[in-house]
Amino acid sequence: MRVMRPEIWLAVAIVLVAGCGVRGGETPTEPGTPSASSTPELPDGFRWESYGSAQVAVPDDWGWESASQRLGQWCAIARQPAPAPAVGRPGSATQVGCPAGDPRETSVEVTGEFVAFTPVDDDTMDAHRAATDGDRVVVELGETRLIVQAEAGLRDRILASAHRIDTDHLGCPVSPPLVDDEDWIPSTEFPTEPSGITRLVACGYTAGGGEPGLTGSVALDPDAVAAIARAPEGSGPNDPSSCLSIDGPREVVVLRASSGEGQLDELLVRYDDCRDGGFYDGQGVRQLTPGAVAGVFAGPLLPDHYAGHHRELFRPLLEERYGR
Numbered sequence: 001m002r003v004m005r006p007e008i009w010l011a012v013a014i015v016l017v018a019g020c021g022v023r024g025g026e027t028p029t030e031p032g033t034p035s036a037s038s039t040p041e042l043p044d045g046f047r048w049e050s051y052g053s054a055q056v057a058v059p060d061d062w063g064w065e066s067a068s069q070r071l072g073q074w075c076a077i078a079r080q081p082a083p084a085p086a087v088g089r090p091g092s093a094t095q096v097g098c099p100a101g102d103p104r105e106t107s108v109e110v111t112g113e114f115v116a117f118t119p120v121d122d123d124t125m126d127a128h129r130a131a132t133d134g135d136r137v138v139v140e141l142g143e144t145r146l147i148v149q150a151e152a153g154l155r156d157r158i159l160a161s162a163h164r165i166d167t168d169h170l171g172c173p174v175s176p177p178l179v180d181d182e183d184w185i186p187s188t189e190f191p192t193e194p195s196g197i198t199r200l201v202a203c204g205y206t207a208g209g210g211e212p213g214l215t216g217s218v219a220l221d222p223d224a225v226a227a228i229a230r231a232p233e234g235s236g237p238n239d240p241s242s243c244l245s246i247d248g249p250r251e252v253v254v255l256r257a258s259s260g261e262g263q264l265d266e267l268l269v270r271y272d273d274c275r276d277g278g279f280y281d282g283q284g285v286r287q288l289t290p291g292a293v294a295g296v297f298a299g300p301l302l303p304d305h306y307a308g309h310h311r312e313l314f315r316p317l318l319e320e321r322y323g324r
Helices: 067-072 152-161 224-230 290-294 308-322
Strands: 046-051 054-059 063-066 086-089 114-119 136-141 144-149 197-207 214-220 250-259 264-270 278-281 284-286
Touching: 046 114, 054 114, 054 144, 054 152, 063 067, 067 086, 067 114, 136 152, 144 152, 197 224, 224 250, 224 290, 290 308
Parallel strands: 063 086, 086 114
Antiparallel strands: 046 054, 046 214, 114 144, 136 144, 197 214, 197 250, 250 264, 264 278, 278 284
16 A cells, blocks of 8 residues: 655654763773674673664663763753763754863763764764764764763773674664655565564664664564554554644654564554554554554664654653653
8 A cells, every 4th residue: 555655743852851060081092993794792781772884782771862962962961960871863852052162071970971873974963062082982884973972991892892784683674675765565464463473673764765774673572463453443643734844754663573484574663754653564554552652662762752643652651761
């Protein structure tokens, strides 16, 4: 089935702002460019994070947040309690103008320990927000910029794990057809029961053109498919009245269910628009429901904002993560 091209909708941002005291940072040694030829061994107590053409290992207990907030709003963060270590991708941010070149900007004691991903050609990121300085090191892995800020020992371990990818650790390709084809729909019928599923993975993407392609991935409990199968048929929830007349790339998720027979079935999850939200496979579409969404949007795939008509879907998950 062919789905109408979506338009960007107005979003309501939820932002977590945190920070702490001040100190001067040591200038780190400039690292070599990580290799794209092999995947390093995952250190004990670490997990993989992927975005665009980059993959890197971070401590298991690190959370997730908006990289735009941590990188661009350092002076607001400095007024708050210490920020927790986190992995960031481009997202929402408070509208605070922070001066460039201040040494506190790249200090662990002010903006905390974090790893941030941004597309190399992202012209919204000023140079001072992604510069090797203080406790921060910046490297480029293909089309992706990796920003690592941490105490020296941990920073070196993270950087040693960084490498370029075409497919990430969970089997999510960086640039599948949907990255350039906004009308892509899976051709197979997605499972309705968890029995027989040996692995369920969610791959996040920017669809319809532009970087980065892959935005992240997470392994899911196969039981998540049961809640999706119970969702009502048809697209929704939608609110065409909230649409703007501006077309552009949108975020989607692709669920990939593997079976013991080597079969791979896919399900497209559209949520980043006002017209055609839902779970799409080769047989049709089912609505986004709170129960179905809760089993899919985990880890790096939980949006940090939502449209007004998706309030019931995402606000409980954001409150559970951030406590607000």
